Amino acid sequence: MSEKTLEKTYEPGSVEGRWADYWIKEKLATPGERSEKPSFSMVIPPPNITGALHLGHALNSTLQDILARSRRMRGFNVLWLPGIDHAGIATQNVVEKQLAAEGLDRHKVGREAFIERVWKWKNESGGTIINQLKRLGASCDWTRLRFTMDEGLSRAVREVFTSLYKEGLIYRGDYIINWCPRCHTALSDLEVEFNETEGSLWYMRYPLVKPAGGIEYLTVATTRPETMLGDTAVAVNPEDGRYKALIGKKVRLPFVEREIPVIGDDSVSIEFGTGAVKITPAHDFNDFEVGRRHKLQSIKVMDESARMNENAGPFKGMDRYEARKKVVSGLEEKGLLEKTEKHKLMLGGCYRCSTIVEPTLSKQWFVKVAPLAGPAIEAVEDGRIKFVPKNWENLYFDWMRNIRDWCISRQIWWGHRIPAWHCRDCGGVTVSTIDPDKCESCGCKNIEQDPDVLDTWFSSALWPFSTLGWPEKTGDLKAFYPTSVLSTSFDIIFFWVARMAMMGLKFMKDVPFREVYIHALIRDAKGQKMSKSKGNVIDPLVMMEQYGTDAFRFTLAVLAAQGRDIKLAEDRIAGYRNFCNKIWNVARFTLMNLDETFFEAMASGRARVDESRFNMADKWIWERRNACIREVIEAIDTYRFDEAARVLYRFVWHELCDWYVELVKLDLRGESGAERKLDAQSTLATVMMDTMKLLHPFMPFITEEIAEKLPGHAGSLMAGDFPKEGRAFPDEAARMEDVMDVIRAVRNIRTDMNVPPSAMADCFCFADDPGLRETLSEGAEYIKLLARVKGLVIAEKGERPGDSVSAVAGAGQKKAEVFVPLGGLVDFEVEEKRITKELSKAEGEASGLMKMLGNEEFTKKAPPEVVEKDRARLEVLEEKTGKLKAGLERIRT
């Protein structure tokens, strides 16, 4: 007995923390400085500093960890760089809430003190997700942890901003942007989330200044009546016969009594509404464009909180929704409201606070995207960046080709402050990487830095090179840029992938990553999106606590099929918890069977696995092991994590545990001699260790815990190597399968004939093929042990034993007829049914094959190997049906 015994069940809670700490303490995820090994690098998609680990993070981190650990074990110099982003708006919201609780607000506190406060919050409670990732076992290089507001990364931001500005790719201008009236900041197009809402369409009459041809007024339809106060035109389609004559005429805007022109513009749909559209350039994206085309005046009617301003006449001071009601009722009183219809529309809300966004004219900083997008499109077109699965490329192209300029300024304080200084004297703008002390234009010192900060995604776009030290020319950049792969969710292809591609190509002259793996989205068991409001959120930390991190990780991996959403049900995790326990117990079995003699042999080097000393069972498991290694590597390299996990599951449970462990028990008992016992122990121990290595990228904790106790292992699996395929034994493995088939056939008979498991049976195997007889003789002890057989006879043919039940065994080329005598216990009726069933199945299959082989078209046109395969199959089936028929004959006579 080994001293290293295991508990009967696996207790993840007691081992996970120890290993997580150990990996970090030993810095096992830190790549070698000057490594000869090929590089493999990834940057983590930086989670928000305000965030907690959710299933999306857990999935993505698990998959990345599988990549990182397997590559590391396979001899790559792996860098997986972790970090977090500063989440400008979200973080500011958190701290503003704190201030509000103290009866303060950021304006009372002041900019400098406020930012200090945010840093304080960051240091105290920000980035909890980092610890949660460590808990998940993520093998990031924690010594390289980065934060978007770090000094180095901030320098990269300034460098990029300045460079793009000098090149004219960053500009400042009056544009219509999405404004959040609660956060008081501009939002980029992507930060607005649209939802279908039940609204109304109001039909409003604008009186003509000079009624003509009996027409008194023009009716326009709108979903936002309050914006009419800022209307500066009414547009109609120039092709619209109804209104053609009115183009150039004027209408009088109710309430504010402004005279505005009727204009012709192609963008107006003739069919929708009345065919006449009110134009509010200061509060609508489309109207803004129309306004530019027709050089219309823009009149803002709301302030930064979306309250009506001085331009709103009698509605000044009202909230926009109150104003809407008052405008509608006012029009009604004047008889200018024609009708109201129910109308579904898409309303945009702030992605941080869901407040309905107000399109507003405002002075903002923009990145001119088109010149940057071109090269980024090309990089995907010519394959320098590959998407997996490939169809996501379409989404990328669509967006990149229809891209609008990116609004990068935010009216908040937490973030990278825009490195632009405005001159109070001459109005000139000075943009610089280092704080200037005078105006570039007039040389005066009366300058002031722009108050705005940059969109958080601006710094995230630089992440793949800023984290490696850019703009310094560092060794890390040289070794790890471009990164090998970026793993992320499809919903940030726009936010992040596309922008990284643009910035990487612009500033590094190379793609930021060679492959982009887009993982699935996790939904609940019913296929619904998880959300706090629905209450169907599964907390990964709770799952890890309850079922063990390894079980949880394995579940995520096995569900991560490409191109499909993941429906996560808790009982799946429980299922893989059982798998962990199975692994634990086969390890337990192994350790229980490695005795003193074995350890002594180990010490003297005699217990090394020796392929030339394998017996039939050893060769079979070795063959399966080789296949497992091959298939796992192939699957991981093509991002088929589900396939890899399935292969492992099958190997461990159905090959190693169900068969090899049962087969090897014979030799472990010492009945085949001490030498054979030692060989069996060596094979078992080796296969177990290899199994731990194979599983390690998926289940890092349990595998380390077990490997530590297995003989001949020191240190960590993580730092060790990955198993390599060994010698192949295809023919020997097939022979083992023939033996297994006989075992299955006997078990089958036993169950069907209700032979109690405790009763031993006799068995006769008749086989024409001498090779098969030899195989079965070699496997005789296995058949006895695993099919619970007492007396076993193997012969070419013989007297059919009396009162026996028969079956035909063999998945291989040749069939054996198996008889189990049951004394007086045979229920011939049951037996007849059994055989008839099997016979009809075989005959059905055979007749299908015969029909096909009888078809000349098939034999002529199908590839010869397919025809040959089917011929052989038919032959085997005919042998089988013959034997079954003979069996039936015997029963009936």
Added chain:
RNA sequence: GGGCGGAUAGCUCAGUCGGUAGAGCACAGCCCUUACAAGGCUGGGGUCACAGGUUCGAACCCUGUUCCGCCUACCA
């Protein structure tokens, strides 16, 4: 409106070259056989959404239909 994806066992899903439809879970029967009852053995269960087409042969390729997701869009 445009685009993408899906429909295979009771459930969740694999199925890569077009060549015998698979797994896990669930279910049923028997079993506490010394690694494991979070287990073992055995079994039942499918018109591959529907209709055509291509082919010797289709779950797979093509066309159309139905249903279900998701993403996008300036019909105010």
